[in-house]
């Protein structure tokens with residue numbers, strides 16, 4: 001009976017956080033986005049993956065990393081032996097920030113103030129999951145998790161101290177690979193990304 005009681009208390013806490021995130025009006029980004037996108041994955045996850053913010057597809061579907069950058073992430077993670085389904089995946093900022101252009105919605109990087117406002121939710125997710133290692137995808141996640149906005153490519157492939165002393169492994173964002181027009185640069189960055197994902201898997 002004790003066990004059943006503990007399980008239901010835990011479930012209540014876990015349901016409550018996504019519900020609170022979906023109701024968030026702490027910054028103006030909620031006004032134009034379709035919905036907030038909370039993290040998803042097992043509560044027992046040892047690895048937490050933090051991307052930047054929902055994109056167009058994530059905003060519509062309400063799930064993190066399911067659009068083109070997420071699909072590229074899944075492909076390279078598969079090559080690196082990293083199981084996405086075993087990780088808890090979330091974003092540093094929970095609402096999509098964009099600029100309308102005709103019928104398109106063009107992604108805009110969240111600024112330091114928006115990232116800071118949303119850090120409350122990211123830290124709540126970290127406290128809920130208590131991962132062994134956190135993988136930061138790109139500069140916004142790295143800033144939110146370490147407080148440092150210095151050059152990402154100098155820092156990638158290594159762990160820094162994150163919230164509560166949890167190691168934060170820094171890597172690039174998969175959207176960088178999608179945008180990179182130079183074939184050789186893209187291949188080199190893809191190799192780096194794959195090796196960072198393999199390291200995250202080994203550390204978790």
Ligand code: URA
Nearest residue numbers: 051052053055064065
């Ligand atoms: N880019 C992100 O950073 N996060 C998503 O969820 C999708 C695209």
